[in-house]
Amino acid sequence: MDSIGSLIELHGKLHPEKTAIQYNEQAVTFGMVAAGSIAAARYLGALIGRRRTPVGVLVENPIRHALLVLALNRMGIAAASLRQSTLSCAASLGIQDVLAEADVPGFRTVPVNAEMFAAPFVPSGGRHVDVPSSEVALIEFTSGSTGLPKPIGLTNAAVIAQTMNRILAYGLGGGASLCMFRVTANVGFGFLLSRLVQGFAVAFTDSNDGVISLLEQFPIPHLIGGPAQVLGVCARLGTTGHRLSGVETITLAGGAITDADLREIRMRIGGDIRIDYGSSETGPLAMSTGALLFGEGGKGVRLAPHQDIRIEQDNGGESGVGMVLARSSGMAVSLGPGGQVEPTSEWFTTGDLGVIDAAGLLHLVGRSDDLLNLGGIKRNPEAIESNLRERGVRDSAIVAVELTGGRRCVAAYLVTADEATFLEASHWLRANLPGSADLRITRLSSIARTDSGKLDRVFLRRLALQEQGPFSPAAG
Numbered sequence: 069m070d071s072i073g074s075l076i077e078l079h080g081k082l083h084p085e086k087t088a089i090q091y092n093e094q095a096v097t098f099g100m101v102a103a104g105s106i107a108a109a110r111y112l113g114a115l116i117g118r119r120r121t122p123v124g125v126l127v128e129n130p131i132r133h134a135l136l137v138l139a140l141n142r143m144g145i146a147a148a149s150l151r152q153s154t155l156s157c158a159a160s161l162g163i164q165d166v167l168a169e170a171d172v173p174g175f176r177t178v179p180v181n182a183e184m185f186a187a188p189f190v191p192s193g194g195r196h197v198d199v200p201s202s203e204v205a206l207i208e209f210t211s212g213s214t215g216l217p218k219p220i221g222l223t224n225a226a227v228i229a230q231t232m233n234r235i236l237a238y239g240l241g242g243g244a245s246l247c248m249f250r251v252t253a254n255v256g257f258g259f260l261l262s263r264l265v266q267g268f269a270v271a272f273t274d275s276n277d278g279v280i281s282l283l284e285q286f287p288i289p290h291l292i293g294g295p296a297q298v299l300g301v302c303a304r305l306g307t308t309g310h311r312l313s314g315v316e317t318i319t320l321a322g323g324a325i326t327d328a329d330l331r332e333i334r335m336r337i338g339g340d341i342r343i344d345y346g347s348s349e350t351g352p353l354a355m356s357t358g359a360l361l362f363g364e365g366g367k368g369v370r371l372a373p374h375q376d377i378r379i380e381q382d383n384g385g386e387s388g389v390g391m392v393l394a395r396s397s398g399m400a401v402s403l404g405p406g407g408q409v410e411p412t413s414e415w416f417t418t419g420d421l422g423v424i425d426a427a428g429l430l431h432l433v434g435r436s437d438d439l440l441n442l443g444g445i446k447r448n449p450e451a452i453e454s455n456l457r458e459r460g461v462r463d464s465a466i467v468a469v470e471l472t473g474g475r476r477c478v479a480a481y482l483v484t485a486d487e488a489t490f491l492e493a494s495h496w497l498r499a500n501l502p503g504s505a506d507l508r509i510t511r512l513s514s515i516a517r518t519d520s521g522k523l524d525r526v527f528l529r530r531l532a533l534q535e536q537g538p539f540s541p542a543a544g
Contacts, residue, residue, distance in 0.1 A: 090271040104185035108139035111184040122146035124166035130251035144197030148207035157217040201225040220400040229398030230351035234262035237352040237372035244269040248293030254348035289316035302336040315339040326454040350396035368429025479532035
């Protein structure tokens with residue numbers, strides 16, 4: 069069975085001078101990717117040899133991160149994409165060696181430098197180690213509803229299945245793509261693999277100004293990012309009065325999007341907007357196109373090929389609405405202590421609430437663990453946050469927390485340009501959050517988000533609990 073690495077190296081043989089990955093001003097060709105991954109595999113082989121235990125990759129630079137994962141893939145070693153927040157979980161998996169550009173306490177650090185990638189590309193430069201398709205090739209971490217890192221493993225077969233499913237689900241044409249997700253996030257690295265397998269370049273950058281600069285300088289027809297990330301670019305464009313042209317598709321993933329935000333993206337950037345719905349455990353599950361987004365009937369998403377979704381209804385809930393369960397041809401496996409594969413259910417519980425309409429489109433209602441229960445009335449925080457944006461609030465997050473004594477309170481975090489907007493938004497919140505819940509409203513300079521651009525509601529709930537103090541009653 070071919071590996072993802074061998075498929076990408078094929079482009080190095082056929083089109084060695086074609087650009088593969090760009091990071092800010094740095095770029096590497098497919099030939100350089102192939103040569104660099106082979107060189108890194110030889111370098112690492114001399115240091116760590118072959119082993120059954122996974123090796124961590126703690127490198128934010130997307131070029132180096134990709135080359136190291138491909139090198140480990142060539143060696144038949146599972147690669148774990150790490151961040152500082154997942155190091156403690158990595159240790160429980162039995163990971164001992166971490167590839168990093170600085171020392172990582174508690175692990176054997178293998179220093180990453182330019183020399184380990186330096187070697188001429190030899191088209192017949194050694195074979196990939198053959199490993200069973202059922203063996204874990206890539207380890208990633210999700211947070212789920214707990215906020216604690218949870219390790220999942222993608223087997224060789226699952227990596228290929230998720231990669232091919234992304235190609236089918238996204239349906240992007242030729243040309244380069246600009247990815248706003250970090251390469252350490254599942255959706256970022258997964259998207260990179262899918263485009264490299266197709267022989268197309270992927271660009272990364274660290275800022276909104278970098279996104280605008282790349283899109284203005286180079287012919288990049290495809291943009292992918294979280295709604296908040298793309299809206300950040302729109303806000304930056306708004307301050308300059310510019311409007312981008314040349315973007316053909318904008319794929320949004322990792323969060324909900326409102327009609328007002330969609331209109332803003334269309335005005336500032338243009339292009340056909342698509343919404344990807346999926347998870348790290350399954351890969352892409354469903355996709356919405358511009359015709360569905362802006363047509364009558366709301367923002368339904370159509371099931372992607374090789375995916376299956378069903379709704380598990382709560383008898384006491386709203387008719388047709390229930391928990392979204394999913395299964396995929398690229399399902400990940402759960403990993404326990406020592407990296408042992410744990411029994412996995414056929415169906416993955418996404419934690420999302422939704423309903424499937426008569427046309428077979430999935431309509432998402434919200435996260436089951438994010439809904440606000442205000443005096444018996446359930447409210448979707450994303451709808452409230454959308455209303456706040458329409459009132460000039462730059463960013464916001466609404467979370468519910470349980471305090472001592474059984475009190476259920478609501479914390480609202482707002483990012484505003486000035487005090488007047490904050491006071492106006494605070495007045496609107498107090499007038500529009502019904503029920504007996506207490507309310508605390510805090511102005512912040514920024515709101516915590518995950519690598520995929522989602523609001524980090526788990527962190528914000530913890531923040532609210534740490535800020536124990538008097539809550540003011542919301543208007544009922």
